[in-house]
Amino acid sequence: MLEYIMRNITLKQLRALAAVIDTGTVTAAARQLNVTPPAVTMQVQLLEEQLGLPLLDRAGERFQPSDAGREVLAAVARIERALADCGASLDAMKGLDAGRVCVGIVSTAKYFAPNALGVFARSHPGIDVALVVGNREEIIAALRGDVIDVAIMGRPPLDIEVDKTLLGPHPHVMIAPTDHPLLGRRITPDRLAGLTFLVREPGSGTRTLMERYFQDAGVEPRIGMEIGSNETIKQAVMAGLGLSFISAHTIAAEVADGRLAVLDVEGMPVVRQWFVVKRSAKRLTPPAAALNEFLANRGSEFLPRPIAPSSALIPAGG
Structure with missing residues (x-):
């Protein structure tokens, strides 16, 4: 009724x-x-x-x-989003390079995705590109609710039918302050037991991957703080408050400047993949389809270079 x-x-x-x-x-x-x-x-x-x-x-x-x-x-x-999408499609049919596309990215992707979106936006000045940043659970919810057109994320959802395109590798490493005594040594995971770790919040893909790594290694990490920001985690590690398992794509500048160090831990880097994801049932407008195609074809160009473990700051046997 x-x-x-x-x-x-x-x-x-x-x-x-x-x-x-x-x-x-x-x-x-x-x-x-x-x-x-x-x-x-x-x-x-x-x-x-x-x-x-x-x-x-x-x-x-x-x-x-x-x-x-x-x-x-x-x-x-x-309904309003559907009408806006329809308007964008009709504009495209008139030959207009106009419309709007909304992209969702997990917070770790903000270290490279804006560069890709900037290149796309400069090539399509009539298209308004909106950006939504959140953790994995938040981006999945946005996909499910059609709040966003496409997403850049590490692990596509299993409970939504999606189309996904591989962008490239996404390595994760263990970071430490630059004077940490374990630097310059090959470390087995059990050496990390009892050390303090600064971790992302539940719902974060990085947190899930870290927990899986330690579980497979049979190590129970000592959680010092839960922090919902990669930037804050990096500052806390620099201050000597603990170690952190983190995306290598978030720390390139700090490692290059000598403000953070990467530990040489067995089984690391833990490499996952970046994907461009859209909900299968969602019909993309021409601007969204153009962006989806751009990211699928050129997104890998914007991924940061791999980071090797930091050089020894103390003698290997010391």
Whole structure:
């Protein structure tokens, strides 16, 4: 029954509800839509009557969405994205190099992906490229909800049907401060037991890969801090607060400048791969398809060079 009703509600009703939720008041929503407050009230009331559920709750002087309102609001967001995509496709059919594409990248990819996106944007000045950065779980959620068109990530999701294209290798290494006593030695994983590690938050692909490495090695790492930023982790390692398992693509500048060192640990680097990923069922607009093709063909050019373990700073037997 509700499925039939949903087919008969109007975009005007949905936008009125979204505007009230966005602004918090009917008056502000009316200004946003360039209509009168009674018109907004009428559209929302009609929508509630059709659905048979309250869509707004009052919190003081402002409105907020009910549980049903949040569901409808999510649908409105998908509809607006679909309309925007349609507009971009129609623009392309007119021969316009215009439109918008939204790219999601895991936080580790921000050390090379912006360079690739910059080259694409300069080649297509009429296309607006938006960037969403998050950990692996956040980017997968954005893919699932069609918030983004394509993603750059290390391990494609298993619970969503996706099309993936290999970009290139993604090595992970163990970093230490430049005066660490284990530098210049070949280290077995058991030598790391009892040392303090600074790790990414749960949900991070780097954290998952680190846990798998230590589990396979039979080593229980001592977790000193959970830190949600690679930049903060690097600063903490420089300060001598611990070691860290991290993407080699995040530390090239610090190693080159002598601010961080890479330990020579057996079984490292742990190499995974970078992929460009899109949801299989998502029909890409011409701008998004162009970017997807650009990353598939040229994305590997922007990957940082491999990093070798740091040279010995103390005698190997010392």
